[in-house]
Amino acid sequence: MDSDDELFDKVHDIVIDKAPVPRVWPDVSAERARRYHQEVDEIRETFDDEVDPYDTTMVSEYAEDIFEYMADLEENMMPDANYMAIQSEITWEMRQTLVDWLLQVHLRYHMLPETLWIAVNIVDRFLSKRTVSLLKLQLVGVTAMFIAAKYEEILAPSVDEFVYMTERGYTRDEILKGERIVLQVLEFKVSQYCSPYSWMRKISKADDYDIQTRTLSKFLIEVTLLDHRFLRVKPSLIAAIGMYTSRRMLGGDWNEGFVYHSGFTEEYLLPGHQLLVEKLAEKNFTNMAVCQKYAHKKFLKASLYAIEWSRLHINELAAEQMSLE
Template structure:
């Protein structure tokens, strides 16, 4: 995606403050109050009786503080969520444009071998910024490249220089434009960048339920990245996205969602099924294989996770059996 240079005088990254619109229900799953309380009661019951002896004797798990840490992260994840319906306030942008931007940023992220958290922080910056400001279509790529530039500063040990990001836009924007955009975005977000906790923070904990199974973990990484291009997941907390990814991976690989997974994730199967359906629907789309996301995870390095998941999803949607228990080829590592 390349934006041609404008001959007119340089514009601001943003034009006007987006009008305040009534907020859509922010967080799902959409369960009836009584059903939601039943799910929470089951989680609480499991947490009261479930014991993890290994965690108690593993100093790296800091079991003495784990509960307080994740309680604090739970508070942060709601505070750092964007408006789920922010596109209604954008006069020139569409959800399809966001998909194109995210898929392009994934290529930039892959090109410089950046950490997974860098991509997630960048997308969160974009969504929260667009929740607050109206952006013209010609400046959307500038917002995207500036967001990943900011995220890289927070996460990477050796972050790419601003000149390298200019190169990735094929010089569609100048160094000064990116630096100016950085100031505007940081001020708009009140410099609250590191407060965001990506799904990876929760996935690492949930993975303990199956002793960090390689196939499940690799597949779930792909599945949670699928949520980045589905605007319906803007209503989902990071912890829920991580749980949905793990649940979907377990389902595709023929596993179950036992008490151990409920304990570490904090979600029951009823709370995750809707998100699982969303992911399956997205991967079953005919054009999904054209995305850079699909091509990234079709690599042997990732056990060809996208190839397997898309095949499973399309067979599932078509009602064709015989794919549910197909395992990824571990020899492809």
């Protein structure tokens, strides 16, 4: 049986020979960033937001302070977007396979949406600090889901159920040891992570919580979990990209209400929108668990619609992006 120290390797044994990727994306000039912020500030000064004091779900009295606090936490809970530079046995494709499997487990056990996001965040932050062999990669994933479920679920699956999830590829003791190691490496910082779902609820106020837009955007933001390029993107921006892409796919616009509630202009969201459409248009992407999940009537067959739209519009979006550069 592996000891705690032997279960995963320590990151300081590896020398990183690649320049780190900037943490926050997109990379824009100081002048363009200033212009973006100015546009948002102008809209926030003039936009008339109708606050419903009786809407207890949005706790309007405290909402502004809550989201300011969440914004302060965002960057601190982001992984190193270039962590594969310290990994010797795993690749981004293997990470995608792991996340796809976590999506299947999450769906199979009917866990809450936040559980999935916390689990993937734990995986990425842990892999940013420890090197892991290919044989132990799934152990990282199942351990992350085990921890996330404890935080979010009312009735979390037992450790024995997690052993069953891996088809007994790992023992009960290995998962419990993995839990100790992961929490120690992350300094027990788990609950501070705020997923895009929280931000999406805020942005949805701009269209009065339209069910089609929200359902489609839920699918779109889950797609970003599979794409390592979005590791550099803050959760608030992922939520905005998902909502913006959903609006475009459904023929809507990104009006002042959306800018006000999201904090992002349309021009700022276009690069992320392009990445998302590229991912959806990939060959065989329909085989991913997230696509099969959202192809169900319960989710308005959102994945089928989004993939078809992406394949029809990807070329014109590339031209649109080039015109902005």
